[in-house]
Amino acid sequence: MLRLEASLVLLSLLIAFVYPSLGSRWFEKMERRFSQLSRRRVLSVVLIGVSALALRVALLPILPIPEPISHDEWGHLLAADTFAHRRLTNPTHPMWIHFESFSILQKPTYQTYMAPAQGMILAVGKVVFGNPFWGVWLSCGVMCAAITWMLQAWIPARWALLGGMLSILRYGVFGYWANSYWGGAMGAIGGALVLGALPRIKREQRVRDALLMGLGLTILANSRPYEGFIFSLPIAFALCFWMLGKQRPPIRVSFHRAVLPLFLVLIVSAVAMSYYFWRVTGNPFLMPYHFQQEAYVARYMIWQSPKPAPVYHHYVFWKMCVQQMPQMYAIARSPAGLLIKTLWMWPFFLGPAFSFVLFIAIAILPYGFSWREISKNVRFLLILSGTFVVGLGLETFFFAHYAAPATAIILALVLQAMRRIQLWRHRGRPTGLFLTRAIPVICAIMFVLRATAGPLHIPIREYFQFAWHQKALKSFGRETIQNRLLQIPGNHLIIVRYRREHEPFAEWVYNDADIDHAKIVWAREMDPAENRQLLDYFRDRQAWLLEADEVPPKLTRYPQPTTLQNKDLIGVSGGG
Numbered sequence: 001m002l003r004l005e006a007s008l009v010l011l012s013l014l015i016a017f018v019y020p021s022l023g024s025r026w027f028e029k030m031e032r033r034f035s036q037l038s039r040r041r042v043l044s045v046v047l048i049g050v051s052a053l054a055l056r057v058a059l060l061p062i063l064p065i066p067e068p069i070s071h072d073e074w075g076h077l078l079a080a081d082t083f084a085h086r087r088l089t090n091p092t093h094p095m096w097i098h099f100e101s102f103s104i105l106q107k108p109t110y111q112t113y114m115a116p117a118q119g120m121i122l123a124v125g126k127v128v129f130g131n132p133f134w135g136v137w138l139s140c141g142v143m144c145a146a147i148t149w150m151l152q153a154w155i156p157a158r159w160a161l162l163g164g165m166l167s168i169l170r171y172g173v174f175g176y177w178a179n180s181y182w183g184g185a186m187g188a189i190g191g192a193l194v195l196g197a198l199p200r201i202k203r204e205q206r207v208r209d210a211l212l213m214g215l216g217l218t219i220l221a222n223s224r225p226y227e228g229f230i231f232s233l234p235i236a237f238a239l240c241f242w243m244l245g246k247q248r249p250p251i252r253v254s255f256h257r258a259v260l261p262l263f264l265v266l267i268v269s270a271v272a273m274s275y276y277f278w279r280v281t282g283n284p285f286l287m288p289y290h291f292q293q294e295a296y297v298a299r300y301m302i303w304q305s306p307k308p309a310p311v312y313h314h315y316v317f318w319k320m321c322v323q324q325m326p327q328m329y330a331i332a333r334s335p336a337g338l339l340i341k342t343l344w345m346w347p348f349f350l351g352p353a354f355s356f357v358l359f360i361a362i363a364i365l366p367y368g369f370s371w372r373e374i375s376k377n378v379r380f381l382l383i384l385s386g387t388f389v390v391g392l393g394l395e396t397f398f399f400a401h402y403a404a405p406a407t408a409i410i411l412a413l414v415l416q417a418m419r420r421i422q423l424w425r426h427r428g429r430p431t432g433l434f435l436t437r438a439i440p441v442i443c444a445i446m447f448v449l450r451a452t453a454g455p456l457h458i459p460i461r462e463y464f465q466f467a468w469h470q471k472a473l474k475s476f477g478r479e480t481i482q483n484r485l486l487q488i489p490g491n492h493l494i495i496v497r498y499r500r501e502h503e504p505f506a507e508w509v510y511n512d513a514d515i516d517h518a519k520i521v522w523a524r525e526m527d528p529a530e531n532r533q534l535l536d537y538f539r540d541r542q543a544w545l546l547e548a549d550e551v552p553p554k555l556t557r558y559p560q561p562t563t564l565q566n567k568d569l570i571g572v573s574g575g576g
Contacts, residue, residue: 001469006352012438038157048164049145052172073181075103075112079119098523113292117223118183139185150196174468187404190219214265230391320504361417
């Protein structure tokens with residue numbers, strides 16, 4: 001798909017030099033209508049959000065409701081189930097040692113260790129629409145609308161509307177933000193609200209813009225805390241310089257209309273977050289994420305030294321935390337680590353079309369062009385993006401949703417580059433204007449090709465962190481097994497057996513928030529005595545043995561404990 005997009009970009013460059021007036025009448029007619037619509041700012045924001053939602057629903061036949069696969073997806077789903085039951089966390093289960101899993105805390109309470117924003121929006125989908133996926137769907141529609149609203153504060157309205165359309169085509173329908181439970185859209189919403197409120201506060205000093213900035217900061221703190229902090233630092237400095245600068249409004253006005261509303265929102269958010277931390281970890285100042293980090297050898301930041309391995313109850317945890325993650329940690333601290341992060345970010349956020357726009361905009365800069373000639377808005381966005389990239393580079397691990405707060409910045413810079421390109425004339429011909437018109441058309445064509453890739457037999461690669469041009473990894477079969485048992489009357493206990501070579505990513509043991517009342521309970525096989533206690537506790541359930549590493553996975557009635565052979569057990573204590 002990327003090669004095809006690159007080919008279309010090169011073709012548009014050729015046409016721009018040979019026949020730049022191609023389609024001019026059609027483009028001019030469409031641009032007039034587009035400009036008329038963009039002047040209705042509120043309608044534009046709503047239209048972008050609704051369009052994103054409608055397109056995703058229309059594509060359900062080829063993009064059905066996704067199956068959770070990754071560890072973090074299950075963690076967010078546990079949070080959603082907990083919140084949907086009107087609880088912040090759950091008590092530790094008596095048999096918790098059998099239920100330990102990645103992205104999950106079992107002690108001091110049973111809850112995910114991740115920030116709660118994604119779980120909250122999934123809970124909305126579960127409660128209101130009956131499935132947490134609709135929370136993902138809703139967040140992507142709000143994300144595209146929020147990006148459009150943010151762009152309206154930084155660039156002309158017609159370009160902002162175009163940016164909203166591009167956000168739908170690249171981030172709002174395809175890719176793992178829209179087709180998994182992993183998250184991404186919430187961070188992008190927070191970043192767009194904060195960045196969109198900044199120039200509005202400086203221009204108009206309206207209370208509602210300060211409240212929206214506070215809401216955006218709250219979302220960032222509860223979705224991407226570290227990245228949100230790095231993202232917010234330059235914005236905080238910009239607000240302070242404005243309040244103390246020569247063109248500042250009266251202190252009384254800025255305090256009552258900006259500082260006080262923002263401060264009140266942040267205080268309420270801080271209190272609510274502290275209460276959540278206290279309920280989950282028992283400490284109002286200890287985030288669940290930091291609590292969980294004690295289980296890992298590899299550290300979060302590249303300057304931190306590895307920790308000694310704690311005691312693990314199951315071999316699969318030792319394999320991931322002591323064998324696999326330290327290897328990734330070593331790579332992240334090497335010069336190759338930055339290159340790998342760049343290679344992960346580029347196809348997700350830019351790709352050939354957006355990269356081409358940025359490259360051409362730089363290539364046509366006149367000789368001797370200086371920093372001072374760049375507009376203040378663009379200079380600030382470049383400083384903000386540079387600060388954010390440095391902050392991301394200090395993290396050990398990286399996924400595209402870590403950079404979600406900067407989604408609106410990326411689109412703003414791409415659109416600013418397009419604005420510059422449209423003025424470029426080669427030998428007096430409107431070369432740049434054609435290129436500017438071609439980029440949205442290319443994105444629309446690629447969107448259609450991605451949607452029809454199946455019937456057209458266009459190969460789509462599988463990837464766990466998939467962008468718009470990729471698709472998710474195939475399921476390892478957990479949902480198939482679960483659906484089979486849901487059709488059998490009664491409640492079930494599935495005891496999962498792994499071989500030592502089992503891949504930790506393919507994790508089966510995840511449960512509902514209320515384990516005892518779930519129709520299906522997933523547990524790890526341990527030694528005979530502990531298995532006996534588990535079976536006694538769930539004596540009213542039909543017990544099954546799942547041999548997860550068989551091909552296909554093998555589900556049979558669980559044998560009597562006396563027939564178990566120790567050589568088949570993989571649960572261990574310590575590093576094994």
